[in-house]
Every structure is written in structure tokens, then in C-alpha cells.
Amino acid sequence: MDLTFSAEDEDFRAEARQWLADNLAGDFAELKGLGGSGREHEAFSERLEWNRHLGAAGYTCLGWPVEFGGRGLSLSQQMIFHEEYARSNAPARVNHLGEELLGPTLIAWGTDEQRARFLQPIVKVEELWCQGYSEPGAGSDLAAVRTRARLEGDSWIIDGQKVWTSLAHHSDWCFVVARTDPGSTRHAGLSYLLVPMDQPGVQVRPIVQLTGTSEFNEVFFDGAVTDVSMVVGDPGAGWGVAMGTLGFERGVSTVGQQVGFARELAVVTERAKSTGMIDDPVIADRLTQARIGLEVMRFHALRTLSAYESGSVGPEASVSKLVWARWHRELGELAMDILGGSALTVGPDYALDDLQSLFLFSRADTIYGGSDEIQRNIIAERVLGMPKEQRP
Incomplete structure (x- = not known):
């Protein structure tokens, strides 16, 4: 490296x-x-x-x-x-989902017509995208999806529910993993569909979070329609395309994310100084460990990105998600310990300060994008070669 x-x-x-x-x-x-x-x-x-x-x-x-x-x-x-x-x-x-996920997916697996239709509007930020993966009962276990699509004439008809759909309420299109082969199970029989959001068959329902905001949503498909040409890859072979999209998610933007983390750590450190908590040896040690953890994250990200450049990256990319999610959640906990009792009070209309928002939102870091438990399984089975987890 x-x-x-x-x-x-x-x-x-x-x-x-x-x-x-x-x-x-x-x-x-x-x-x-x-x-x-x-x-x-x-x-x-x-x-x-x-x-x-x-x-x-x-x-x-x-x-x-x-x-x-x-x-x-x-x-x-x-x-x-x-x-x-x-x-x-x-x-x-x-435009993260369009630029970093859907666009590279279309470049790799899309048709010439799909690239001509969608890539320029992503570059110009004229159309926004959301990701239709997770469902109730099929979060980190994406192969359990129950949303279904059937081909009728020149259209796919989609029925089902997606959840935790980031920015769906602002999006023009959604890339949806749906089961298109009746009777199929697990990874087989899934297709990767591009579905317009502005139609009668799509309902978006915001989910109010601990932060009081609602960037996550439930999305209901009730006879939603998309053209027969709006399948990426072969029908029934969407699992490989979906996994490719997730691979792009661990890309270069993670380095910028860590610069943002460094800025948050600096705010937490300054608050420790202003409150006098920096003199507490336990707090000082935790701040030091956070700084060390941030450097470890950076060098691991650079090593992973070097593997991307050589085309040799694999499931070991799951280590990045596991590391940054735990680090960021612990930073939120540290911030609350530094604030002490004042962390329990909020302004009028539930007005949170930056550190309270950091704590509350970071509780989800170890769940969304693949839970810690799933990431550990991937590392154990696909990197370390350990036996697969027994399923019921």
C-alpha cells in the first residue's frame, strides 16, 4: 500500500x-x-x-x-x-445512492439503453434514487425478501413492502430487489428492478426516529408498474447484481466519512476541555483510544481501497463497516458521558444539540447497512474459512 x-x-x-x-x-x-x-x-x-x-x-x-x-x-x-x-x-x-451505488451498478451490469437513460441525470443530479432492499423480516438477511414482481405484457407489476428506505420521500426512482420466480427461495429467483416512485402504486410513509427526524421510510408497492426493460442483469439473477451494489457501498467515500468523524471527535474533545472532564483520567483515556481507533480506521480504509484498485477486494471489506460502526457508536456514548446530566435535557420542540443527535443516530450504526452480527458471519465464513452458521 x-x-x-x-x-x-x-x-x-x-x-x-x-x-x-x-x-x-x-x-x-x-x-x-x-x-x-x-x-x-x-x-x-x-x-x-x-x-x-x-x-x-x-x-x-x-x-x-x-x-x-x-x-x-x-x-x-x-x-x-x-x-x-x-x-x-x-x-x-x-445524491449518494445514485452516484455511488446505482450508477456504478449500471456501468457494470446495465444495458446500453439503461446507461443512456439514467447515467447523465445522475451526473447532473436531475434525478434522485433510493434503495429498495430491506423489508420487515428481511433486513440484513436480504435473501429472505418477499416483495414480488410478475411480468404482464410489457410491464413488471410489483407488490410488497420495503423499510428503512433512506430519502425515499425525495426520490424519483428506486432500485428494488424483488422475487420474480414463483416458488423460488433464498438467493435464487430474485431480480433487480428500476421502479419510478411517482405513481399511484407507490406509497411512502416516513419513520420518525429517535432524533425526531424522518430520513428513513417505509415504501409500499401495490400494483406498482415499471417497464419490462427496467431489469438490471438477467431476470432471476438479481442477487449477484445486488451484492455488486453493496460492494460499491464500501468505496472511496468512506475516507471522506472518516474526516467527518475526525471533526466530530474534535467537537467532543473541545467539550471535554470546556467542561473540565478532560481532567478525568478515564475520559482522557477514552478520548485517546478514540483517536487511535480513527487512525486504525483510516489505514484499514486505505488498504481496502488499494485492493479495490487492483480488483482483489472481497468480503474482507465487511471489516470496515464493523470497525467504523462500533467506533462511531462509542463516540456518541463518550459524548453523553462528557455532557453528564445536561445530556438528558433538550430545548423547546425537542431541539437536540449536535452531540445529542450524534448519540441518538449512532445507536443505529451497528444495525443499518448490515448488522454487526451479519458482518462477523461474513468475515468468519468467507475470510477466515470457518464453518457456516447453522440455519433452522
Whole structure:
């Protein structure tokens, strides 16, 4: 793993840093620090406009091949942009699911017609996407999905329910894993469908979270319709496509995520200093361990990304999710211990401060995106070669 950057990389860093400094100005300057986990409701329309500004300037889809609207930048340059974006305190982006998950999936498995239809609107942030994977009773165990789709003439007809669907209430389209082979079970007989959200057969119901916000949703499909051409890969072979999408989720944006984590740790440390809790040797030790854990995360992410670049990454990417989820949850707990009794009080209308939001939202970190238990099974079975867990 080479941790050095070339002269070309450093030129790109200077370019990105200068562009962000010049453009996070005027009305856009007011968006700094807004959005993110548990705070997706903040200035959503304004952040969408900022994302479109990024797209017009060529700062979306950086790693996509040029022929699909990207810039074809190297992995190191993509990582540099995510680092600089986080360091500039730019607002959380609203197009992650389209840019980082669905777009690369279509580049890898989509038809020419699907790429022509969907990739440019993702680059320009003209259409937003959500992910129709988890269901009641089929969360981390995605192979248990019960949402069904049947082919009638030139259309797929979808019936079922998805849950924990991030930003579904803002999305134009959803990529849905549905069972299309009657009588099939587990991984067989699933298809990966692209479904428009604005139609009578789709109902979105927000889920109110501990933070008081609702970026997660339930989505009900009741005779929802999509064209026969809107299946990615072969019908019935959607499991491999769905797993490929999840592989993209562990990509380069995790480095930028860790810069955000560092900023949160700095806020927690400053609060410990201002309250005098920094003098408590237990608190000081936990802050030190958090700093060490952050560095471990960074180097592991760089090692994983090096494997991505060589095409050798595999299920060991699950280690990243396991590590950052536990670290972030423990940071929220540390923040509450530093705040002491004041952590139990909130402002009018349930107004949480940043550290309270950090604590409450991070409780879910070890569940969403694949629970800790599932990640440990993947590591044990597919990396360490241990026997598979017995199923009923």
C-alpha cells in the first residue's frame, strides 16, 4: 500500500481545495455543516441546488469513465476530493445512492439503453434514487425478501413492502430487489428492478426516529408498474447484481466519512476541555483510544481501497463497516458521558444539540447497512474459512 501522492495528485488537491473555497460562498456558504446522519432534513432543497452546482462544474461521479459522464479520475484523486470536501465543511450531499451505488451498478451490469437513460441525470443530479432492499423480516438477511414482481405484457407489476428506505420521500426512482420466480427461495429467483416512485402504486410513509427526524421510510408497492426493460442483469439473477451494489457501498467515500468523524471527535474533545472532564483520567483515556481507533480506521480504509484498485477486494471489506460502526457508536456514548446530566435535557420542540443527535443516530450504526452480527458471519465464513452458521 503506497501512501504517497504524485505531483498530479497534489495538483488536483490544490484545484479541488481552491474550487471549494471559491464556491462555498454567498448563499452556499450558509449550507456549511448542514445535513448528514440524522440531519438530512436540513436545507434539503438548497443542498440539492449545491449538488447540481457540483455536477455542472464536473465534481460529481469523479471515478466514472469519461464516456459515461465522469472524469475517469484515479482512486487516489477520488479519495483526495472526498477528504477536501469533508475538510471544507461542505454540506452533506443528497445524491449518494445514485452516484455511488446505482450508477456504478449500471456501468457494470446495465444495458446500453439503461446507461443512456439514467447515467447523465445522475451526473447532473436531475434525478434522485433510493434503495429498495430491506423489508420487515428481511433486513440484513436480504435473501429472505418477499416483495414480488410478475411480468404482464410489457410491464413488471410489483407488490410488497420495503423499510428503512433512506430519502425515499425525495426520490424519483428506486432500485428494488424483488422475487420474480414463483416458488423460488433464498438467493435464487430474485431480480433487480428500476421502479419510478411517482405513481399511484407507490406509497411512502416516513419513520420518525429517535432524533425526531424522518430520513428513513417505509415504501409500499401495490400494483406498482415499471417497464419490462427496467431489469438490471438477467431476470432471476438479481442477487449477484445486488451484492455488486453493496460492494460499491464500501468505496472511496468512506475516507471522506472518516474526516467527518475526525471533526466530530474534535467537537467532543473541545467539550471535554470546556467542561473540565478532560481532567478525568478515564475520559482522557477514552478520548485517546478514540483517536487511535480513527487512525486504525483510516489505514484499514486505505488498504481496502488499494485492493479495490487492483480488483482483489472481497468480503474482507465487511471489516470496515464493523470497525467504523462500533467506533462511531462509542463516540456518541463518550459524548453523553462528557455532557453528564445536561445530556438528558433538550430545548423547546425537542431541539437536540449536535452531540445529542450524534448519540441518538449512532445507536443505529451497528444495525443499518448490515448488522454487526451479519458482518462477523461474513468475515468468519468467507475470510477466515470457518464453518457456516447453522440455519433452522
